[in-house]
Amino acid sequence: MSTTKPRLKTSAMIASFADPGQKTSSAPFGHALARLADEDPRIVGLTADLGKYTDMHIFAQQHPERFFQMGMAEQLLFGAAAGFAETGLIPFASTYSVFAARRAYDFLCLDIAEPNLNVNVIGGLPGLTTGYGPSHQATEDIAIFRGMPNLTIVDPCDSLDIEQAVPQLAASEGPTYLRLLRGKVPTVLDEYDYSFELGKAKVLRTGRDVVFVSSGLMTMRALEAAKSLAEHHVNVAVVHSPTIKPFDAETVVNEVDSNRLVVTLENHSVVGGLYETLAAAMVARQVSAKVIPIGLPDQFLDAGALPTLHDRYGLSVDAITATVLAGLEN
Amino acid sequence: MTTYTASGRSPLRVDQRIEEISDAAYRIRHHALNMGEVQGQGYVGQALGAADMLATVYCDQLTYQPGNPGWEERDRFLLSTGHYAIGHYAALAEAGIIPIEELETYGSDDSRLPMSGMSTYTPGMEISGGSLGHGLTIAVGMALSLRHQGRAQRVFNFLSDGELDEGSTWEAAMGAAHHQLGHLTALVDINALQADGPTAGVLRTEPVTEKWEAFGWYAQRVDGNDVGALVEAFDSISEQAQAVGRPSVVLCDTKVGRGVPLLENREKAHFMRIEDNEWQICRDQLSAGSQGRK
Ligand SMILES: Cc1ncc(C[n+]2csc(CCOP(=O)(O)OP(=O)(O)O)c2C)c(N)n1
Ligand SMILES: [Mg+2]
Numbered sequence: 001m002s003t004t005k006p007r008l009k010t011s012a013m014i015a016s017f018a019d020p021g022q023k024t025s026s027a028p029f030g031h032a033l034a035r036l037a038d039e040d041p042r043i044v045g046l047t048a049d050l051g052k053y054t055d056m057h058i059f060a061q062q063h064p065e066r067f068f069q070m071g072m073a074e075q076l077l078f079g080a081a082a083g084f085a086e087t088g089l090i091p092f093a094s095t096y097s098v099f100a101a102r103r104a105y106d107f108l109c110l111d112i113a114e115p116n117l118n119v120n121v122i123g124g125l126p127g128l129t130t131g132y133g134p135s136h137q138a139t140e141d142i143a144i145f146r147g148m149p150n151l152t153i154v155d156p157c158d159s160l161d162i163e164q165a166v167p168q169l170a171a172s173e174g175p176t177y178l179r180l181l182r183g184k185v186p187t188v189l190d191e192y193d194y195s196f197e198l199g200k201a202k203v204l205r206t207g208r209d210v211v212f213v214s215s216g217l218m219t220m221r222a223l224e225a226a227k228s229l230a231e232h233h234v235n236v237a238v239v240h241s242p243t244i245k246p247f248d249a250e251t252v253v254n255e256v257d258s259n260r261l262v263v264t265l266e267n268h269s270v271v272g273g274l275y276e277t278l279a280a281a282m283v284a285r286q287v288s289a290k291v292i293p294i295g296l297p298d299q300f301l302d303a304g305a306l307p308t309l310h311d312r313y314g315l316s317v318d319a320i321t322a323t324v325l326a327g328l329e330n
Numbered sequence: 331m332t333t334y335t336a337s338g339r340s341p342l343r344v345d346q347r348i349e350e351i352s353d354a355a356y357r358i359r360h361h362a363l364n365m366g367e368v369q370g371q372g373y374v375g376q377a378l379g380a381a382d383m384l385a386t387v388y389c390d391q392l393t394y395q396p397g398n399p400g401w402e403e404r405d406r407f408l409l410s411t412g413h414y415a416i417g418h419y420a421a422l423a424e425a426g427i428i429p430i431e432e433l434e435t436y437g438s439d440d441s442r443l444p445m446s447g448m449s450t451y452t453p454g455m456e457i458s459g460g461s462l463g464h465g466l467t468i469a470v471g472m473a474l475s476l477r478h479q480g481r482a483q484r485v486f487n488f489l490s491d492g493e494l495d496e497g498s499t500w501e502a503a504m505g506a507a508h509h510q511l512g513h514l515t516a517l518v519d520i521n522a523l524q525a526d527g528p529t530a531g532v533l534r535t536e537p538v539t540e541k542w543e544a545f546g547w548y549a550q551r552v553d554g555n556d557v558g559a560l561v562e563a564f565d566s567i568s569e570q571a572q573a574v575g576r577p578s579v580v581l582c583d584t585k586v587g588r589g590v591p592l593l594e595n596r597e598k599a600h601f602m603r604i605e606d607n608e609w610q611i612c613r614d615q616l617s618a619g620s621q622g623r624k
Contacts (some may be wrong), residue, residue, distance in 0.1 A: 131445070
């Protein structure tokens with residue numbers, strides 16, 4: 001190969017989006033599910049030929065008799081999960097977010113959500129966490145799922161969120177959808193006075209000038225951007241709302257009801273996700289504020305390396321910092 | 331404008347055709363190794379396994395114009411197995427549809443050759459695959475539409491054995507037979523491998539031939555790494571399938587990593603890890619085993 005400058009490659013980023021040197025935990029979902037299954041014999045794991053790619057393989061290794069490989073057949077995966085729940089077990093069913101949301105929606109909606117079954121859907125590669133292009137980028141999974149009655153939607157930030165969420169998802173009545181982070185997952189929230197509570201948003205840090213409302217891996221970016229903005233003498237509060245539905249409007253709207261600039265940060269399209277969830281909650285409470293949405297544009301995204309794409313679409317810490325500084329000027 | 335047609339090649343003797351296809355397959359394998367090296371890993375095992383199938387279709391079966399990938403009279407080749415794009419790009423380069431020099435941009439930022447094949451990026455790529463199990467449904471629509479418009483083109487769909495897990499594949503299979511789409515041919519790469527491991531352990535698809543037959547298809551099962559067997563199978567389609575309005579499927583048993591013993595003997599993996607120092611060894615092994623092909 002004749003090129004001198006190494007090009008950024010798609011595949012180098014398949015395994016993990018953790019920054020070099022960042023503290024990480026390996027397969028937090030798989031380990032948490034295996035631990036939960038030690039205590040609760042009703043827990044079973046299902047996948048659609050993506051066990052290795054959703055950390056379900058960890059559970060499968062530790063509880064082989066409670067793991068069910070359904071093949072690459074997502075409709076079967078969720079129909080069968082409904083069958084497990086109907087007969088008294090608590091299934092966790094994993095695939096990629098795109099296939100859960102797009103491929104098998106009807107099965108999830110009518111077989112699982114309508115009868116309000118305790119099926120826990122685990123979606124890998126949420127939002128923009130792969131450079132494979134639209135077939136694998138679940139940029140609108142929350143928008144799709146928010147319209148489904150009964151479904152609880154969780155967008156965790158890090159390994160700690162995931163570990164603490166798993167038992168709560170199993171304990172909650174009705175179906176849940178977890179936007180999985182897999183492989184080596186950053187550990188971030190242990191540095192804050194924080195614990196995951198299903199249905200609750202939490203203020204991670206306070207600040208005078210700007211309020212960030214974020215979910216998922218964008219909370220990690222929000223915390224970094226808050227540090228970088230401090231260098232520009234901008235004081236930023238961060239509210240982490242890992243449960244998108246039901247939304248903790250009480251906590252979040254209370255925070256944004258001030259004269260600070262509000263910024264939502266989400267690893268999802270600006271259509272139908274956290275930004276619009278917050279906007280609706282504000283309108284309902286007659287709270288008005290300028291809200292800048294940081295999220296993915298309403299378009300099919302490019303293929304390429306994740307760092308390139310996160311920069312291109314404004315999700316990187318540098319891009320966030322620039323957006324906020326520009327927003328404060330206007 | 332150069333046009334390649336299957337009938338234009340038929341005056342060649344079968345042994346000449348086999349030679350040409352085998353040479354192309356050899357070059358496709360080299361391209362795939364070079365592209366794999368760019369990414370440091372990837373779907374190289376699949377590309378090496380499917381090289382003979384791809385070479386047979388592009389060298390011997392498809393009607394197309396290399397300089398005009400949008401030519402209306404072309405046969406359609408649909409790759410639904412998006413991750414096999416590495417092999418498909420190599421075949422497109424071999425067919426003269428994309429430049430060979432461009433292959434080294436595979437999977438890099440702003441390349442026309444993304445890791446997962448998309449029609450919006452690449453000349454000659456008919457559909458955006460990647461969400462597996464779509465291709466055959468689109469192929470049915472194309473075949474119906476072309477026939478409706480009184481056009482004579484054939485439609486080919488390349489599938490992986492994993493795609494046989496998807497219900498949509500069998501919906502399309504039934505539709506194709508119902509509508510008597512004799513000009514539709516499916517090729518299935520049975521490499522006995524899926525993402526979580528061997529196909530037999532993930533979801534048993536056998537007996538595959540009987541399934542397609544039961545769905546009303548003209549089904550043949552061949553060694554997909556035997557070019558002579560592939561040519562013979564394709565040659566029988568016009569009489570056995572096209573003439574009688576039956577869709578046809580060529581079920582190809584292939585070997586992951588075929589042509590490179592280092593990879594053939596490695597534990598089969600959907601996403602094969604190849605170390606930096608191994609790429610040259612792979613190329614050398616491929617050349618050494620090629621009996622002087624160019
Ligand atoms: C609808 C859908 N479900 C799941 C996947 C994830 N996936 C990508 S490749 C693959 C394995 C499918 O089997 P096959 O294509 O035979 O794999 P290979 O021979 O390349 O290992 C899976 C499950 C996908 N791309 N599309
Ligand atoms: Mg396979």
